[in-house]
Amino acid sequence: MRQRSLLILTTAITAGALTLSACGSRGQTDSGDKNGKTTVVIGVDAPLTGSLSALGQGIKNSVDLAAKVANKQKEVPGVTFKIKSYDDQAVPSSGKQNATSMVDEDAILGTVGPLNSGVAQSMQGVFAKADLAEVSPANTNPALSQGDAWASGKKSRPFKTYFRTATTDIIQGRFAAQYYYKDAKKRKVFVIDDKQTYGAGLAKIFAQEFKRLGGTVVGTDHLTVKETDFSGIAGKVRSSGADSVYFGGQYPEGGLLSDQIKQAGAQVPVMGGDGIYDPAFIKASGTNNDGDLATSVGYPVEDLPSATTFVKNYAGQKYPDPYGAYGGYSYDAAWAHHPGRQGGRRRQRRQAPRRRPRQGHRGPEQGLLRRRDRQGLLRPVRGHHQQAADRLPGEERRLEGREERDLQGLVPPGATPPPTQATQPREGAHQRPRAASYPTRSSEALRCTNCRKRWSTA
């Protein structure tokens, strides 16, 4: 019965696809025969210019690398992957415009990005209406995947098309508070944020947890992005008598802030999230920010055995910019759009007929894209192109292949899929983020406080 319905499905899809390819609406299909080439475009949205452009370029290049690798390995026969990048300059309104352009672009079947949680907020709705999947490598604000009321325990996923490969600030912020209170024995913290979605949200989670543990928040202040003079805030930190500072924000301001706090005479550590986890933070001062701390949203890519190919391939492409803090997660985010990439052949076949992002089996972090979800995320479906989107030549062949082999009994019904290795960065994200300290400027290395491993940065 099941096989029959599959047969019907396959036939229907093939027929539908043939009809639609006649109007040539999707991709640069053509050549007519069964091995015809289809181009699938993955849209990338990141700040490609502006002060966060180094991170944005890393995201773009990593997705580009994923596309190139997929093409080289002929991952999906007959399909060529391409990327199209959009620059959001870390500005939410630009992100929204980009999202609209991506939705309009028929060839774009999946998107990666953005970097900033604030930008993601403005893009989510646009993608959700168009049923276009968005996988962010770097957003950490919990509300993006758990709804605005997550803090009161009422988690609800606001947009079904939004996924991410980074963890959330709930883990990151609370871990930071626990580290300050329990390990570093800090009791009086001064909390500063940059008024952005990411920074303000992270600082709030940190402050709540720190107070819950019994610490005191002796003062709060806010700085303005792109400014350079924080001597006023630094003076307040000094006179508040705080023994530690927590900063929710990005490295361009964070580095200067830390420097100026020490210059004002307050010799206290500054801690921040993944936003300051960047060599530029260290470079912002001489020795003043030695001993500052940052949490990261995943295990350093350089130290992951599973990422060696990525690191090697990235170096081989001679991109002008390093892959940066989010390159590894961006690479994975791009692969997430790939049908059944991680599951191994047999499993792939088993799951091939499923073609909608499957709901309902997410873990504690709803937005955290897990391996099984990614298989479900075959490709987004939109509007009247639905059938064409549903069918890609590679998949069609796989469907047919599956039936054949099923009939031959190669896949016994009810067989459990072989255990597969979860991809590392995401696993790292599930773990406690590590507190990395910046020991010396000379080595310019971030050293993990737990394992003392060095994360040298390009």
Next chain:
Amino acid sequence: MHELPQTLVNGLTLGALYGLIAIGYTMVYGIVQLINFAHGEIFMIGGFGALTIYLWLPSGTSLALSLPLMLIGGILASVAIATAAERFAYRPLRGGPRLAPLITAIGLSIALQQAVWAFYPDAKKARSFPQFEGSSFAISDSLHIQRGDAFLLIAAPLCMLALGLFVSKSRAGRAMQATAQDPDTAKLMGINTDRIIVMAFAIGGAFAAVAALSHGLKYGQINFEMGFIAGLKAFTAAVLGGIGNIYGAMLGGVVLGIAEALAIKYIQDIPGMDQLGGGAWKDVWAFTLLILVLLVRPQGLLGERVADRA
């Protein structure tokens, strides 16, 4: 109240920085009535010019030796860009509608920013800038002056003094005042007004380069975006002090800087105002001050002294 001296000094250094940049706005406005919105980027390019010289010098050169060379490098870069902007972007539009050069200035600003972003090596992130070795000068227990700030506090008055003497005493300076008063009559009197205009741009560029060097020394880094906020603040300072007046620009800068520093520190101590203080609101208070000043004196703090306009 023992925090007050430090707060004032912080405000003063920040204000001196604004003032140095504001000179460029006010000089150009005084002579051609153009708001050169690309001036923030000329400031930024001065910083990169100085950095280029520093990187070109053999490493290990002491800062005392390299500082003058960096200053020259920064000034050359800024002046070259400022005069080129005048020659190729603004001069063809002179005499055209007032909005045309204004839009050109904004376009030029974006172009310069992106040019540095794209072509200067490693400029996509902040580049670190050399800093003075050694600790800050402790004037008293509660008052410390950083070495970078000290440079700024010495350089700014010296530059102002030199500019004041140049404008009031030298032949070219008097030609400048004449052009500011009435370009057509000045032309009839045999003054080459085109040259005077170029000179105004060049002086503005040189002051911006001094500001950029101070900025680098003070904060330890420069980036391609730093001209935007600095330019905006400096323009505000120029308006506050009375645009067209060079002393007004410096005074406006200092008033603005001190107002910001005081707003961060003290507004939230006023009962009932704790939500309206701190770094988030400093710009609100600074602009409230600007509006109040302009209500009372629409020409700015020193705007009336037309004779001193340069």
